Amino acid sequence: MKNRFNNLTSKEWLPFQKSWFKYTDDYTLYRDNIRFFVKFDLKELPPTVFYYCSNPNNHQTIHAVAQKTKAVLYSESDLDKIDQLQFALFDLRDAFIDDISTASYMEFKNRMLALIYKIKPLLAHRRFIGIFMNQSFQQGAYYPFCWDLAKTIASTFSLKDEKIGCVDEESFTGQELPQFQTMNNMFYALYFRKDENSGSAESFSMFDYFTNNKSQPTNGKITSQFPSWFILKPPPRKKNEILHPAKYPEDLVDKYVGIFTNEGDNVFDPMSGTGSTQLQAIRMGRNGYGIELNEFFCNIANERCREQLTSVLQPKYTNQPEFRILNKDARMVTQGDFPEIDYIITSPPYWDMLNMKGAEYQARRKEKGLQLNYSEDDTDLGNIDDYQRFLDDLVPIYFSLIELLKPGKFMTIVVKNIKKKGKNYPLAWDLAERLQERVILLPESFWLQDDISIAPYGYFNTYVSNTFHHYCLSFQKPLST
Ligand SMILES: C[S@@+](CC[C@H](N)C(=O)[O-])C[C@H]1O[C@@H](n2cnc3c(N)ncnc32)[C@H](O)[C@@H]1O
Structure with a gap:
């Protein structure tokens, strides 16, 4: 069977289809994604990749990956130089570290959407956008930014898939807090495709999460030691x-x-x-x-x-x-x-x-x-x-x-x-x-399955993951309604 999507062998292809992965470092993360979403030997479509990293320190890493893989990289300032793109990668994992107010999120979201709209005509048919991103928990209130952004983008591109990036628990000590909080030792990798269905989803307006979002009533027993994922x-x-x-x-x-x-x-x-x-x-x-x-x-x-x-x-x-x-x-x-x-x-x-x-x-x-x-x-x-x-x-x-x-x-x-x-x-x-x-939404955790064999959905043709992660959504009933 001819691989029409990338240059991976079947042995390399299958592990990428698992819907969760252990994050090791940014170089590996970028490399694995670029190698999966780019085909390097197409005459009509050179290996062109757009990138946006909210942390400028990561520019060096993505350039190192490009050099190694021979991908041709473009950033925001090169938009007018791009003919056609095979893949667009947004690393937004550091976007909300300092200031996560709803207003700053909205401003950031609008900026990202404007960029994503500009990319739409440049992205080749049936090619993907990948977004790495975290949710946010601050002062007892939870902000599921990833879900909000994903649902909004889904009215422009087809929302195809998600993967859970699992960061090792060892590196998080977790601080004792009176609320239920997870260790936040995960991030989302969200995947969208430009295809015949793009733009057909209902346009999506703001989640109630931000207008409605309430902080949890204090409960002394609950600690922050709960993992964001477990096998x-x-x-x-x-x-x-x-x-x-x-x-x-x-x-x-x-x-x-x-x-x-x-x-x-x-x-x-x-x-x-x-x-x-x-x-x-x-x-x-x-x-x-x-x-x-x-x-x-x-x-x-x-x-x-x-x-x-x-x-x-x-x-x-x-x-x-x-x-x-x-x-x-x-x-x-x-x-x-x-x-x-x-x-x-x-x-x-x-x-x-x-x-x-x-x-x-x-x-x-x-x-x-x-x-x-x-x-x-x-x-x-x-x-x-x-x-x-x-x-x-x-x-x-x-x-x-x-x-x-x-x-x-x-x-x-x-x-x-x-x-x-x-x-x-x-x-x-x-x-x-x-x-x-x-009820009040609390941070989610994932129950991950590691004992099922991977089915080759979309094999050598497009990206379709095997969903081996289950959301464990927790909520709290307010003290008074
Ligand atoms: C995902 S399974 C739950 C499995 C369970 N947690 C366990 O570990 O065995 C969902 C269950 O919902 C039940 N169910 C479906 N419709 C229902 C309804 N209207 N009222 C009550 N149970 C329903 C199904 O029969 C099924 O057993």
Whole structure:
């Protein structure tokens, strides 16, 4: 198969398709991106790259990469000299270190947008823009600048992909703070393409994040020691757990329940699946409550919790933990069903992705005779094929649970941004945006998967990542509404 996109061998191509990477240094970061997004032996299109680095110290590094790779570099001052570009790279990771007020962000954003609009006619068809960037947390308020900028650019270029740059935890000590804060040891690499769909997305106006953004009420127990990313190595799933197509590991629940709750607290999951949330909660001396639509999974969830409570390995607590998982539609939760909630941790169906035929995971499950989706039920959120309708149904479920959550308490939602039929639907960002109406957005963390083989999507033709990162979006209910 002829590589029409770059000059990499298949061995070099595949690792780049993983949607997260361990950041080592800027030289490697620039080099890997330029080598992936530029084809060096095209007569009709020389290896031309535009760059913008918010930190002038990095100019030297990118020039060193250009010299080594033989890329032809252009910067902002050379715009009128450019015929056509193969790739544009923006490194904005240092843009908000000194001053992150909303006004300064807006000014910076407008400057970047003006530059990106100028680049549009110069970029060759089906070629990419890559943007490296951080979010910002300041004085207890969180500013998801990356999501805002990405959604705005998506009305000009096609938003194609994202990668999470993971900076080693060792280099961050983290300072004790009263709020929930992550170590901020990650950055986003966002990828946009100029193609037939560019400019077709709805134009996007300011996120509520900036007008609405509230700082967290102080909570002495929470510290800043929470990592921005973590890799879990869950034990192989037991027979009854494999039956469920998308369970999350108990270790994930462990991390969050450990930081957001105390012994005796009530932990809740409105879409319990196999009961990972409740099982881990009772293991940790918390009560586990929840709902699951599918009767079969609901029975498995209850059975697992029952077994846990009677197991010799169940730690002994002064107050024996209890659990209750009801088989119903989460839309129908009522105040009398459960006691007041101290913490919600949950993961919704990732839209209707389980119904998408052809995905590699689906093929493997089919081979083993395993169920491919959650159910055929119309009330199952995983069976709604319209994206807006899916969000319109999901968000009110969270709103009604927030009513049951004690003021000042937390909620974590595990979710992915989704690529469907070549289009990117930023489900995590959209959910965060809508939920901001009732709860305070906190810095996200990523659960990274490292045990799945990479599928060669877009192989030798264009860039399509394998999404191995899940957003863990955390929110806090304000003390008063
Ligand atoms: C991503 S899975 C959750 C998996 C779970 N965290 C675990 O570890 O097993 C989503 C779950 O939502 C359930 N679900 C879908 N629509 C629902 C609804 N309307 N009410 C309650 N549960 C629903 C599905 O049956 C599925 O088990």
